[in-house]
Amino acid sequence: MRAEKIYYMQEIRNIAIIAHVDHGKTTLVDKIIHYSKLFRENQVFDDLILDNNDQERERGITITSKNVSIRYKGVKINIIDTPGHADFGGEVERVLKMADGVILLVDAFEGPMPQTRFVLGKAIGLGLKPVVIVNKVDKENCRPDEVYESVFDLMFNLGASEDQLDFVTLYGSSKQGWMSYDYKKPTDNIEALLETIIKVIPPAPSIDGPLQMQITSIDFSTYTGRMAIGRIFRGVIKEGQQVLLCQADGSFKKNKIKELQVFEGLARVKVPEAFCGDICLIIGIDEFEIGDTVADAENPEALTRIAVDEPTMSMLFTINNSPFYGKEGKYVTSRHIRDRLYKETEKNLALKVHNTESEDKFLVYGRGILHLSVLVETMRREGYELQLGQPQVLFKEIDGQKYEPIETLVVDVPEHVAGKVIELATQRKGELLIMEPKGDMQHLEFDIPARGIIGLRNNVLTATQGEAVMTHRFKEYQPYKGSIPSRICGSLISMETGEGTAYTIDKLQDRGSFFVDPGEEVYMGQVIGEHTRDNDIVVNIQKKKQLTNMRASGTDEATKIAPKRQFSLEDCMEYIQKDEYVEVTPKSIRMRKIFLDEGERNRMAKTFQMQ
Ligand SMILES: Nc1nc2c(ncn2[C@@H]2O[C@H](COP(=O)(O)OP(=O)(O)OP(=O)(O)O)[C@@H](O)[C@H]2O)c(=O)[nH]1
Ligand SMILES: [Mg+2]
Secondary structure: OOOOOOOOOOOEEEEEEEOOOOOOHHHHHHHHHHHHHHHOOOOOOOOOOOOOOHHHHHHOOOOOOEEEEEEEOOEEEEEEEOOOOHHHHHHHHHHHHHOOEEEEEEEOOOOOOHHHHHHHHHHHHOOOEEEEEEEOOOOOOOOHHHHHHHHHHHHHHOOOOHHHHOOEEEEEEOOOOEEEOOOOOOOOOOHHHHHHHHHHOOOOOOOOOOOEEEEEEEEEEOOOEEEEEEEEEEOEEEOOOEEEEEOOOOOEEEEEOOEEEEEEEOEEEEOOEEEOOOEEEEEOOOOOOOOOEEEEOOOOOOOOOOOOOOOOEEEEEEOOOOOOOOOOOOEOOHHHHHHHHHHHHOOOOOOEEEEOOOOOEEEEEEOOHHHHHHHHHHHHHOOEOEEEOOOEEOOEEEOOEEEEEEEEEEEEEEHHHHHHHHHHHHHOOOEEEEEEEEOOEEEEEEEEEHHHHOOHHHHHHHHOOOOOEEEEEEEEEEEOOOOOOOOOOOEEEEOOOEEOOHHHHHHOHHHEEEOOOOOOEEOOOEEEEEEOOOOOEEEOOOOOOOOOOOOOOOHHHHOOOOOOOOOOHHHHHHHOOOOEEEEEOOOOEEEEEOOOOHHHHHHHHHHHHHO
């Protein structure tokens, strides 16, 4: 990257786009970028997708926030696209520090959801000016007027100031690429939004004085290592400048700005200097932390620090020691896994890794199932083999009493199956707080222990034929609610190692449902299905049919066998019991008993019950 232009002080707006998961943030940012190309010269646009890493594309969600910028009527607008999933909420909170205003998107059917409340609460608390977009008004059954009302109520309840309550509302469709002040009068572009941003979001103040830049995000590349991203709150920052890094313990560390970049469109552009109000990226500072201030070498003054979110869940990572170990992966030793995990902590801020008394086992702390599973999926794609223990929520002791994380659970579900969902949530100590009609659905809200949510999604989807829409987010710690029945059904465990036959699987179908197909290689102690009853049983699926007549075994029965139940990585993580592992390799995901041998398993059963 070469510095092609000198950037002079300019008018800047810094905005973050916030919303509940899937309400259309990234789609909108894509549309803004496309539209703004009308105002740029000589910029080549690829087919753009902001969710640019593999897992973001496949899962259709944003995992890390992204900075882009556009120019509109001579103003530089820095836009931060944020993730909507609750596991990444801490990231949103951090990047809001770079913004002067937010665009709050709310789905015109769904209305405000748990994450809407969380991110809006943070924005209101920071005094940011909101612009509201009631999005997806192209959807059938949408309720833009009601949704507007509930956004207003929510803002009011969150303690918004008068200026914040006096927000502009736009209606539109990110997907179709239009915004309008009136949803009954669609337009064919998003100009109304850009006009609104320029008009109502306060310009980034330009303050002269000794440099202050606060690091709010980390980026990483194998060439440059860790890069610091943040906003300049005072003064100017220059390439080659000597600076002091103000650290958490109050000490200062000398550093030199090796290279400086700012965001232009989808790209990062190397610049000789960047000015107060802009968001920049610094290469060449070593060993910084989030919240550190990059300050003037003569007059270093730290800005108020940003808290990094604490983990809420832990999971055991260990080496693969299954009978099929090493068949598919490149990296399989504890050394490989340890190095990879510690490397991850350099950029994955909410992640913590602890050693255990065994050098093969690591406890990894994160913000939830999705946060941890994204890491595991990344590792298997890189060629790692490993095993995972059952995820554990983190308890706290307050005044000698055991406290546990409680979540708000929201389920929208067709009326005729609402009862089933209530039953499932109540079994897991969920408390129904709200039940009201929403369009032709029932809207249910519960308080429920985070423990109770693990594994709930699968059951809810099965009970509602996939029609329920379910989300949850951390609410608060409350006193421990007592034991929650774990999985209601036991496991079917393979007695032997070898290929399962259609004949035996067919014979055992009344015992439960299978997770493996005939012909699939399984090993002794592998969890190959779910028992209809609550206890585990060992079954032999390798037996061959006696070939009394000369027909090939299997083919006729195979047609009667129910298709195997498919489990995603997250499904497995949520499904396993305390005495089970998920085995993860680049090609396979299996569940197994920790002790593969039945005798040993029975001897060890007590230790698991005691936990
Ligand atoms: N009908 C309709 N669908 C939309 C609209 N905007 C976005 N979508 C769809 O909603 C889904 C989610 O859109 P995204 O832009 O990825 O949502 P997001 O808010 O960035 O999601 P996260 O980053 O995961 O929080 C995609 O399938 C979009 O095509 C809209 O205006 N109308
Ligand atoms: Mg997104």
